[in-house]
Amino acid sequence: MTGHLLGRAALAATLLVAAPAAAAPLAAVLPVPAAVTFGTGTFRVENGATIVVPGRDAAARNAAARAIEIVARTRGLRLRVAEGGAGAIRFVRAGKATAGDEHYRLDVTPAGIRITAASDAGLFYGAMTLAQLLAPDARLGDAVAVPALAIDDRPRFAWRGVMLDVARHMQPVAAIERVIDMMAQHKLNKLQLHLTDDQGWRIEIKRYPELTRKGAWRASTTPNDGAPPGRYGGFYTQEQLRALVAYAAARAVTIVPEIDLPGHAQAAIAAYPEIGVLGDRPPVSGDWGINPYLFGTDTRNLTFVRNVLDEVMAIFPSPYIHVGGDEALKDQWQASAAVQAQRRALGIADEQRLQSWFIGQLGDHLARHGRRLIGWDEILEGGLPASASVMSWRGEAGAIEAANMGHDVVLSPGPVLYLDNLQSARDDEPPGRLKIQTLADVYAYDPLPAAIAPARAQHVLGAQANLWAEYMVTPEQREHALFPRLAALAEMAWSPKAARDWPAFLTRLDPQLDRYRRQGIAAADSAFAVDFAVPGGVGAALRARRVTVALTRQVAYGTIRYTTDGSAPTATSPAYATPLTVAAGSVIRATTIAPDGRALAAPRRFDTAPPALLTRTSAALPPCTTTPGILLRLPLSPDATAGPAHSMNIFDSCWRYPDAPLDQLSAISVTVGRLPRNFALRQPQREQVVWRYNPTSFGTLLVHAGDCAGAVLAALPLPDPASAPNRFTLDAPLASTTAQADLCLTIAPPVGGPLYGIDTVRLTPKEPR
Numbered sequence: 055m056t057g058h059l060l061g062r063a064a065l066a067a068t069l070l071v072a073a074p075a076a077a078a079p080l081a082a083v084l085p086v087p088a089a090v091t092f093g094t095g096t097f098r099v100e101n102g103a104t105i106v107v108p109g110r111d112a113a114a115r116n117a118a119a120r121a122i123e124i125v126a127r128t129r130g131l132r133l134r135v136a137e138g139g140a141g142a143i144r145f146v147r148a149g150k151a152t153a154g155d156e157h158y159r160l161d162v163t164p165a166g167i168r169i170t171a172a173s174d175a176g177l178f179y180g181a182m183t184l185a186q187l188l189a190p191d192a193r194l195g196d197a198v199a200v201p202a203l204a205i206d207d208r209p210r211f212a213w214r215g216v217m218l219d220v221a222r223h224m225q226p227v228a229a230i231e232r233v234i235d236m237m238a239q240h241k242l243n244k245l246q247l248h249l250t251d252d253q254g255w256r257i258e259i260k261r262y263p264e265l266t267r268k269g270a271w272r273a274s275t276t277p278n279d280g281a282p283p284g285r286y287g288g289f290y291t292q293e294q295l296r297a298l299v300a301y302a303a304a305r306a307v308t309i310v311p312e313i314d315l316p317g318h319a320q321a322a323i324a325a326y327p328e329i330g331v332l333g334d335r336p337p338v339s340g341d342w343g344i345n346p347y348l349f350g351t352d353t354r355n356l357t358f359v360r361n362v363l364d365e366v367m368a369i370f371p372s373p374y375i376h377v378g379g380d381e382a383l384k385d386q387w388q389a390s391a392a393v394q395a396q397r398r399a400l401g402i403a404d405e406q407r408l409q410s411w412f413i414g415q416l417g418d419h420l421a422r423h424g425r426r427l428i429g430w431d432e433i434l435e436g437g438l439p440a441s442a443s444v445m446s447w448r449g450e451a452g453a454i455e456a457a458n459m460g461h462d463v464v465l466s467p468g469p470v471l472y473l474d475n476l477q478s479a480r481d482d483e484p485p486g487r488l489k490i491q492t493l494a495d496v497y498a499y500d501p502l503p504a505a506i507a508p509a510r511a512q513h514v515l516g517a518q519a520n521l522w523a524e525y526m527v528t529p530e531q532r533e534h535a536l537f538p539r540l541a542a543l544a545e546m547a548w549s550p551k552a553a554r555d556w557p558a559f560l561t562r563l564d565p566q567l568d569r570y571r572r573q574g575i576a577a578a579d580s581a582f583a584v585d586f587a588v589p590g591g592v593g594a595a596l597r598a599r600r601v602t603v604a605l606t607r608q609v610a611y612g613t614i615r616y617t618t619d620g621s622a623p624t625a626t627s628p629a630y631a632t633p634l635t636v637a638a639g640s641v642i643r644a645t646t647i648a649p650d651g652r653a654l655a656a657p658r659r660f661d662t663a664p665p666a667l668l669t670r671t672s673a674a675l676p677p678c679t680t681t682p683g684i685l686l687r688l689p690l691s692p693d694a695t696a697g698p699a700h701s702m703n704i705f706d707s708c709w710r711y712p713d714a715p716l717d718q719l720s721a722i723s724v725t726v727g728r729l730p731r732n733f734a735l736r737q738p739q740r741e742q743v744v745w746r747y748n749p750t751s752f753g754t755l756l757v758h759a760g761d762c763a764g765a766v767l768a769a770l771p772l773p774d775p776a777s778a779p780n781r782f783t784l785d786a787p788l789a790s791t792t793a794q795a796d797l798c799l800t801i802a803p804p805v806g807g808p809l810y811g812i813d814t815v816r817l818t819p820k821e822p823r
Contacts (some may be wrong), residue, residue, distance in 0.1 A: 060518070081191035083183055084562040085241060085545035086553050088210075093202030095164040097142070099188055100197045101131050106141030106201035113174035114145045117437065121181035121188075123425050124239065128189035128569045129198065138200055142166035143184075145177055149307040156306075156595035157208040158466065162200050178242050178306040183207070186239075192568045192652055198810050199791075211501065211516030212337060213464050214547035215244035215310075216540065218532070219523040221251035222342075223323075224288045224506050229529035231301055235379045236537065236575060238305035240544035244518065245302060246376060249290075252320035252339040252347065252734075256289045257311070259365050262326065262358070269325035272338040276693035285337070289657035299623055310428075311370045315359060316412055317382030320347040329358050331386040331393060340692060342524040343734035344381045346772055351393055351412055351800035360419050367423055369556040374443065375420050379413055379429035383736065394563030405651070414439035428464070431456070434462070445518065447472075452504045457513040466518040472524045472642070476687060477580035478608065481673035485525035485699045488677075492608055493581040497556060517547045525688060527695050530576040537570055547742035560611040564648050579655035581608045584616075586660035589633060592667045593794050596638070596819060601662040604633040605644050612654050616644035625651035639663045645716045651807030668719075668817035670711055672701040675812060678708035678762060678798065682742055687725055700727050700811025706744040706764060709812055721787045722757060722768055722819040728780040746802035753803035753810065757785060759791055762798040767791065775808060788817075 075285045080086060105122065107114035118135040125131050151173035158171040170181035183205060190200050214268075216237060236244060239284035249257045255269035274286030285561065302309050319330070320339045327335035331350050337347050345408040349355050366375060384405035387393045393408075402408050410433070417427035428443040431452025438444070443462040446453035448683060453463040469475050475491040501517035519540065526532050541563055545554060570577040587604045588595055593600040605614050614630035615623045618640050624645050633643065645657040661667075677685055683705030690697050702709070702710040713785040735743070748754055753772035758764040801810040 064387060080558075081561050082186045082565050083205075084186065084541055084559070084566050085548040086555075086558070086562065087183070087205045087207040088553070089206045091204045095202045096199040097162050097164055097166055097202070098197055098199050099131065099133075099143070101130075101195075102291060103133050104141050105133060105143045105145065106139060107135060107145045108147055109135055111137075112342075114147070114177050117174075117178040117181040118145060120238070120305060121185040124182075124185040124573075125188045128185070128572045129193075130195040131188065131198070144168050145180070146170045147177075147609060148172060154212055156212075157528075158183075158205075160205040160207070162187075162202050162204075164202060167200065172797050175243075175306045178238070179207070182241060186565075186569075189565065189569055192650060194572075209241065209548045210550055210697060211445065211514070211547045213244050213516030213518065214242045214544065215246060215464065215466075215516065215518030216242055216536070216543075216802055217246040217312075217466070217518060217520040218247060219248040219251075219521060220256050220290075221248050221314075222253050222523045223291075223527045224254065224256055225529055225532070227290070227294055227298060229532070230298060232529070232575065233536065234305055234307050235573070236540065236570075237307055238285070238719065240540055241548050242540065242544055243307055244310055245307050246312055246518065248312045248314070250312070250321065251318045252290075252316050252341075252345040254338060255285050255321040255325065257295065257313075257366070257369075258291045258727075259362050260290055260292065260360050261365065261666070264325035265322060268326070268622060269321040269338060272321075274340065274691075274693050276691050276695075284494075292365070292369055299370060304387055308515045309370055310372045310374050310376055311364040311366050312376035312378060312526050313359075313362060313366060314380070315416075316349040316351075316409060317347075317380065318345070318378060318740050319349050320345045321351070321521030326358070331390045339706050339734070340730075341732045341734040342692070344736060345734045346383050346385055348386045349381055350390075351387070351396055351408060356412075356415055362399060363416065363419060363425075364624055367425060368496055368795070372425075374388075374428045376445070377413065377416055377427055377429050379409070379433040380431075380447070381603070382432065384409075397732070404436070408436070409433075410436035410439065413442065417441045431718060437441065443515070447520065450505070451505045453514070456505055457506045457510045460510065460513065462513045462515050462582075463520050464515050465503070466520055468520075470495055471497045471517065471519045472522065473519050473539055475526075477535075477539065477578055478583070478585075479673055480580065480583060480585065482670040483580065483673070483687065483699075484531045485687045485689050486535065487525070488687055488701060491539075493539055493542055494556065494608065496539045497546065497554070497559060498800070499546060500551060500781050501546065503549075504662050519543045519545065524692075525686065527689075527693060533576040534578045537575055538567065538581070539578075541566055557611070560609055563584050564611070564654070567654060568652065582612065582646040583607060584614055584646065584655070584658045586642065586644075586658070588667070591713050591715075591794075593713070593718060595662070595667060596664055596715060598716055599638045600635055601640070601667070602633050602635045602636055603642055603660060603662065604644075605630045607646055607655075612646040612648045614644055615647045618642055622657050623647070623653075636662055638667075664819050665816065668819060670815045672699070672709070672812050672814070675709040675711055677701070677703040677713040678706060681706040681708070681744055684733075688729055690729060692730065692732055698727060698813045700729065700813060702809075704733060704809060705739070705742050707803070707810055708744070709799045711799065711815055711817075714795065714797045714817060716759060716767075716788070716791045716793050716795060716797075717806040718819050719788050719817050720820045721785065723783060723785045723816040723818070724755060724770065725781065725783045725813040726755065726772070726801070727811045727813050728775060728778075728782075729811055731807070731809040745805045746800060748802040748804055753801060753807060755801050755810075756796040757786075757788070758800070759793060760795045760798070762800055764795075764798065765789070765791070767797070772803070772810070781813065
């Protein structure tokens with residue numbers, strides 16, 4: 055076991071004793087430490103204070119420098135570091151470090167602060183806790199009175215990871231460094247870089263230059279800074295990656311490279327078609343999903359992959375090398391006479407076992423170089439190579455099976471640890487997947503499944519959150535997806551299970567949100583953002599010309615405060631208690647205010663004028679639920695960095711407008727986006743795509759009363775894609791009816807035609823008589 059499982063009974067007792075005094079000093083520390091005791095008095099840290107580190111101890115000096123940098127940005131205090139001599143704030147080496155040791159002690163007395171550790175990582179994490187203690191609130195530039203306490207801390211799990219997908223949309227090195235900075239402050243220690251996929255090869259391999267000359271670029275209509283016209287992509291040089299490895303190591307983060315194979319190989323085969331199976335040269339894919347291209351399995355192809363891995367190992371000193379292994383459709387292997395002949399000659403029963411053999415060959419190669427293979431849970435299929443570790447993403451089943459077999463595992467299950475899932479159903483969420491995973495959902499997950507036998511629990515290395523990036527182009531979109539949910543991951547993976555406490559976590563998150571802001575991190579405020587609902591229904595409100603509005607948010611922390619006079623809500627604005635009733639046309643602005651008077655979210659606005667009440671964006675139009683599919687929130691083009699996003703089921707262009715007051719309506723206006731249908735669907739999925747009867751040349755938007763078999767209230771032909779922009783508005787009168795019911799909106803393009811998404815639906819009320 056490379057993780058550290060603390061004695062739960064002893065820890066619980068420590069925390070229980072400490073709890074009455076813990077709230078104030080621990081309000082700044084996240085993740086919560088393993089054990090804390092409290093003393094009497096405080097130690098005051100002024101501007102210009104010195105941190106003393108042992109002489110000629112580069113790691114201690116680095117840890118102090120990182121803490122000083124953070125405190126300067128989050129508190130405005132300018133500290134300095136000195137080697138040797140006396141000082142009130144000291145870093146001390148004590149004991150003998152062992153492999154995987156991340157333990158530290160932090161002691162505060164009225165005489166000073168002392169951080170003690172045997173290992174480099176321990177000193178670093180002590181420094182990160184110190185930086186949080188020195189920025190406990192939103193004050194800037196003030197001295198800090200640190201309460202007397204003793205922290206004895208070490209992680210619950212050794213693997214506390216984040217995966218960044220830079221293959222679909224390459225990110226600037228500086229953006230990755232910002233994520234590493236935040237990982238370090240959260241005591242997260244593994245950064246997996248997903249460097250290759252069907253849509254791009256992002257790592258320079260000097261022996262095979264075509265991998266980046268051709269494989270790093272795909273066709274695109276979206277302008278790409280620095281790229282040739284019509285091409286999108288890029289790659290990292292080996293020098294850039296070595297510098298990134300050093301940057302991460304200075305922050306106690308190990309970068310784990312992922313080279314995805316035998317599937318997700320289209321970009322590589324676009325560069326070198328001879329490493330594929332059937333000999334053709336595909337383009338680098340612009341389609342999301344599972345493409346069919348596989349690496350070949352003969353000696354030439356294995357040599358190619360081994361040579362690639364040799365250069366990868368020369369860049370990344372990580373003990374683990376990730377080889378993917380996921381979603382490898384076996385059609386090409388099945389269709390290849392050469393592959394089938396090789397399979398039979400090896401005495402391998404089927405293609406699943408052939409993949410196991412293939413992965414095993416790579417595992418042996420890595421082992422000869424002192425490295426360990428890790429892959430997604432599909433590497434279990436056909437038999438798991440003896441040296442392999444498993445990252446379980448399709449739920450927990452893969453981790454349970456592998457751990458009970460004696461293999462090390464990392465829990466990374468979707469959807470809860472897939473941070474490309476949105477954090478709320480709000481219309482201001484950026485693109486992503488529509489299986490909402492809130493901050494609370496992530497915090498509640500525990501990465502030690504009960505189905506793993508107690509004697510095998512030591513094989514659980516830890517947990518990892520994955521950020522796939524098909525729908526996330528910019529660094530800001532990724533930071534929105536990562537933070538603050540990575541704070542929840544950190545407490546889940548570092549802190550003892552007995553110490554986890556959701557209300558207390560929110561208290562600790564409060565100052566962390568301010569630390570994000572001062573470090574320029576575009577963290578989401580989704581958990582604290584105010585949502586609005588009309589409990590009595592819009593129809594009743596229109597008739598009464600009075601609107602009752604309920605205000606809610608995801609978490610019970612802070613106070614909802616609101617205004618109706620057009621001003622931004624502040625700490626002195628009225629506190630929300632019960633639904634508000636206002637005259638139609640009033641505008642409510644609301645936010646969540648922290649106990650210290652800071653706004654925890656940007657103010658949200660709710661207009662009660664009839665046209666606004668009758669307007670729905672796509673986020674408020676639930677996809678029809680009768681059809682299976684893939685629910686996504688998509689931009690207008692795959693590489694768009696801004697613009698509208700469309701919530702939809704890509705298998706069925708069908709939406710519901712709930713509770714439309716049909717008896718009060720005269721017309722409908724729908725803003726529509728035309729999107730490329732760039733999804734590589736497997737055969738069973740293709741059969742699930744709904745193609746409706748289309749009565750016009752280029753497609754039709756139909757508006758039905760009630761369900762989608764109801765009366766047609768309006769039929770709106772779509773314009774010619776050759777001449778119309780990819781965002782347009784359709785207007786039509788609505789047939790008269792006296793019912794109040796849902797509307798069903800369907801879009802029927804020609805079979806095989808583009809994908810259409812609804813941006814906004816606006817219903818026009820009848821003129822008052």
